[in-house]
Amino acid sequence: RNHRRKYSFAKLWPEMEPVYPLIGNGTIMLGKSDPDRFDMLLEVFSRSDRLIKLWAGPKLVLCTSHPDLIRQLLNNEHCLEKPFLYDFVGYYRGLFAAKYHLWHGLRKRINPAFGFRTLPQYTRIYAKCAQRMVQSLAECPNGATVNILDYAAVCTLDMSCAATLGIDVYETEGKDEIIRCLDATFDIPAKRMSNIFLHPDFVYRLTKYHAEEKQARKTVCDFFIKLILKKRAEFLSQRSEMKENRAAEENKSATFIDQLLDLETSSGDEFSQAEINDNIGAVMSGANDTGSLLVSHACLFLAFHKDIQDKLYQEIVSALPSTNSNDPDIISPESIAELTYLDRFVKECLRLTPSGPLIARENMAEITVDGVRVPPGNVFLIGLYPLHRRKDIWGSDADQFDPDRFTDERSAGRHPYAYLPFSAGRRNCIGWRQGMILTKIILIYLIRNFHFNTKIKPEELRYKFDMTLKLAFPHHVQVTKRF
Numbered sequence: 341r342n343h344r345r346k347y348s349f350a351k352l353w354p355e356m357e358p359v360y361p362l363i364g365n366g367t368i369m370l371g372k373s374d375p376d377r378f379d380m381l382l383e384v385f386s387r388s389d390r391l392i393k394l395w396a397g398p399k400l401v402l403c404t405s406h407p408d409l410i411r412q413l414l415n416n417e418h419c420l421e422k423p424f425l426y427d428f429v430g431y432y433r434g435l436f437a438a439k440y441h442l443w444h445g446l447r448k449r450i451n452p453a454f455g456f457r458t459l460p461q462y463t464r465i466y467a468k469c470a471q472r473m474v475q476s477l478a479e480c481p482n483g484a485t486v487n488i489l490d491y492a493a494v495c496t497l498d499m500s501c502a503a504t505l506g507i508d509v510y511e512t513e514g515k516d517e518i519i520r521c522l523d524a525t526f527d528i529p530a531k532r533m534s535n536i537f538l539h540p541d542f543v544y545r546l547t548k549y550h551a552e553e554k555q556a557r558k559t560v561c562d563f564f565i566k567l568i569l570k571k572r573a574e575f576l577s578q579r580s581e582m583k584e585n586r587a588a589e590e591n592k593s594a595t596f597i598d599q600l601l602d603l604e605t606s607s608g609d610e611f612s613q614a615e616i617n618d619n620i621g622a623v624m625s626g627a628n629d630t631g632s633l634l635v636s637h638a639c640l641f642l643a644f645h646k647d648i649q650d651k652l653y654q655e656i657v658s659a660l661p662s663t664n665s666n667d668p669d670i671i672s673p674e675s676i677a678e679l680t681y682l683d684r685f686v687k688e689c690l691r692l693t694p695s696g697p698l699i700a701r702e703n704m705a706e707i708t709v710d711g712v713r714v715p716p717g718n719v720f721l722i723g724l725y726p727l728h729r730r731k732d733i734w735g736s737d738a739d740q741f742d743p744d745r746f747t748d749e750r751s752a753g754r755h756p757y758a759y760l761p762f763s764a765g766r767r768n769c770i771g772w773r774q775g776m777i778l779t780k781i782i783l784i785y786l787i788r789n790f791h792f793n794t795k796i797k798p799e800e801l802r803y804k805f806d807m808t809l810k811l812a813f814p815h816h817v818q819v820t821k822r823f
């Protein structure tokens with residue numbers, strides 16, 4: 341009866357069926373494959389235009405993909421908490437999963453590390469890594485079919501390590517183990533989040549995942565700490581030199597770890613070693629899968645639409661007509677900004693295949709949603725994937741790929757919360773500029789050097805139920821050299 345009273349505020353909202361005592365809507369996912377579970381979740385969102393109740397066991401989850409309600413939630417200062425699901429991510433003092441009381445001060449202090457002024461240095465780092473991806477693809481037999489995600493994942497990890505830690509991961513001692521463990525600390529929590537049966541600690545501890553995750557976290561943490569100590573010592577010895585030398589000050593590194601060390605000294609408010617450690621982990625997990633998946637989905641869209649691929653190639657070679665077209669120094673934030681068709685292309689990729697298809701929030705105080713007063717402690721699931729495919733916003737061809745949806749004329753008057761690949765409000769993606777730039781840089785290098793084809797048909801695309809938007813099968817594309 342208590343349970344019924346606790347949730348009586350939601351009695352007028354429709355609910356997903358069937359609902360059973362204790363397991364709630366648990367059976368709708370039971371025994372289903374990953375792509376069927378993803379489709380089932382979309383089915384939940386499609387059952388109600390505004391908001392629908394889903395029971396994760398006895399816990400209520402309020403699901404919406406309506407832009408008005410998403411605006412109410414993401415703009416509400418009492419709805420900035422991350423619910424229990426994010427606890428599995430680890431790095432709990434890091435931005436991504438941090439509870440509100442830790443997060444609000446942290447975000448303010450870390451914001452400058454992702455500001456506009458850091459972009460030129462990030463751009464140079466990303467361009468070098470993208471060039472390496474081209475080199476390794478060029479070693480495949482011409483016209484070979486590859487799973488492009490394998491190459492993109494190596495490239496974004498390379499970028500993350502260079503931009504976050506200032507290291508060349510491929511020159512690092514014990515690199516295979518570090519790479520394997522870094523991957524495991526991102527991958528295992530994602531598996532746990534999307535599998536309700538792995539949620540209770542006492543069950544999870546009995547699985548092989550728990551032991552693997554523990555060992556991987558220890559290896560990664562030891563590696564980060566060694567690096568933090570080394571960087572802190574370097575930083576302190578360079579600080580006095582920088583005070584006297586303006587040129588050195590202007591050229592100082594923009595890698596995330598250096599920025600954190602710089603921020604702690606400029607604000608006089610030290611980041612603890614644990615905070616640095618967790619924020620490095622959080623930023624790397626935020627950047628890794630999202631970037632590689634986006635690039636891999638983009639390569640499939642290129643392969644489906646030869647006309648778009650040709651138009652992008654023409655735009656890139658006319659805006660960046662260097663004799664040495666692969667020179668990383670010709671790419672700058674300004675030259676990338678001139679590529680307006682590439683910008684529309686990436687935006688359309690993010691519409692149809694947002695790397696973060698779902699986000700969740702918990703309200704910390706009573707809030708009003710769609711006229712209903714919701715007591716604190718309730719969980720909202722916001723469907724960015726279904727939002728981006730709503731026919732009432734995007735038209736009857738919402739599922740079709742069309743970069744020109746993002747021309748100024750066609751964007752005018754669109755609901756401001758219709759398109760949210762990086763979420764919105766105070767807890768949006770802190771790395772959205774870096775995410776856009778790194779994706780564009782990889783695509784510039786790929787399109788300049790290769791043609792893409794595929795045997796996959798657009799209507800065959802299916803996705804897995806996971807934290808990030810993974811294709812249900814390999815991203816097989818045929819890669820042919822242009823030169």
Ligand code: HEM
Nearest residue numbers: 435436626627630631695696699762763769770771774775
């Ligand atoms: C390339 C595409 C990217 C996409 C589509 C993307 C998307 C998102 C989304 C939707 C969120 C909100 C998550 C939530 O509320 O559960 C988020 C948060 C976050 N992202 Fe990204 N992201 C991308 C790239 C990056 C990059 C490159 C970085 C870092 C360099 C990054 C770092 C973060 C962090 C730290 C958060 C947590 C912010 C906070 O809670 O204050 N992301 N991202």
